[in-house]
Amino acid sequence: MAKKLTLSTILIIIGLMLAAVAIIIFAKSYFSVHVFHVNNHTYRQSAEQSNIITYRANSGPSIAVHAVGQDRKVIINNEEFTIHRTSDSISSKYQVVYPNGKKYEVDDQDRFLLSRDENGEFIPDISMYVNNQRVLQDGEELYFPGELVTAAYPEYHSKRGSLFLFIVSILLLIYGWCGYRFEKFQRFLFFMSLRWVWVNDPEPSDFYYFMSKVGGVLTMIGAFILAIYSLQLELLQ
Numbered sequence: 001m002a003k004k005l006t007l008s009t010i011l012i013i014i015g016l017m018l019a020a021v022a023i024i025i026f027a028k029s030y031f032s033v034h035v036f037h038v039n040n041h042t043y044r045q046s047a048e049q050s051n052i053i054t055y056r057a058n059s060g061p062s063i064a065v066h067a068v069g070q071d072r073k074v075i076i077n078n079e080e081f082t083i084h085r086t087s088d089s090i091s092s093k094y095q096v097v098y099p100n101g102k103k104y105e106v107d108d109q110d111r112f113l114l115s116r117d118e119n120g121e122f123i124p125d126i127s128m129y130v131n132n133q134r135v136l137q138d139g140e141e142l143y144f145p146g147e148l149v150t151a152a153y154p155e156y157h158s159k160r161g162s163l164f165l166f167i168v169s170i171l172l173l174i175y176g177w178c179g180y181r182f183e184k185f186q187r188f189l190f191f192m193s194l195r196w197v198w199v200n201d202p203e204p205s206d207f208y209y210f211m212s213k214v215g216g217v218l219t220m221i222g223a224f225i226l227a228i229y230s231l232q233l234e235l236l237q
Contacts, residue, residue, distance in 0.1 A: 027166060030231070034157040038063065038076075038147045040127065040134070044160070055151065065152050072152035076143065083152050096145040104145035113146035113156070165230035172223035180216025183209065 035044050041060035045053060051067040066073040070085040082097040094106040104123065105116045115123040125144045128135045136142065150156040178185040189212070190204045204212075 031163040115145040162230045169223045169227035176216045176219030186212040
């Protein structure tokens with residue numbers, strides 16, 4: 001005769017189902033957002049009207065992108081950066097004109113943007129920071145040409161975080177919880193490890209159960225850290 005489910009078991013099942021639904025909804029909404037980075041701030045689209053798209057970050061000024069055919073006008077803090085695009089069957093090239101009149105060339109090399117100044121010298125997208133404050137070098141622009149091109153064209157935006165790592169963290173969390181909470185799962189792992197083949201008494205010891213609980217806790221801690229890392233929260237500035 002089948003055992004009747006207790007109220008606590010039913011509540012646990014309902015709770016797990018609700019948690020699963022919440023995780024699915026969260027993952028679908030969070031990891032589907034496309035973002036890009038300008039001056040160490042992470043931007044996402046906040047509004048779109050006609051040929052103007054506005055992007056915002058948790059901190060930092062908003063960015064407005066005006067589309068004019070293949071060209072773009074990027075406005076940050078009332079400063080206008082003009083981008084002229086030329087494309088062929090192999091790659092795209094961009095000329096970025098700054099408010100101060102300086103011009104830079106940006107080449108698309110297999111989705112990797114390489115910037116050159118007016119003398120044809122490469123400009124690395126590397127910033128120097130002192131006490132968490134950016135220090136501009138002589139002749140360095142606040143916004144790199146490659147960053148402006150990335151902001152201007154959605155094909156260079158990338159999805160936020162890592163869905164794969166997030167899924168792995170959830171699986172590890174479930175594994176760790178089962179390893180900590182359920183003796184049957186601990187016994188299953190014992191027999192799957194084939195340790196019982198090499199001992200006279202093929203039964204898990206008390207020490208094995210204790211270490212299983214410790215391993216379960218450590219696995220859950222690792223899963224939590226991995227989940228935080230998968231969200232890439234350090235980039236959402």
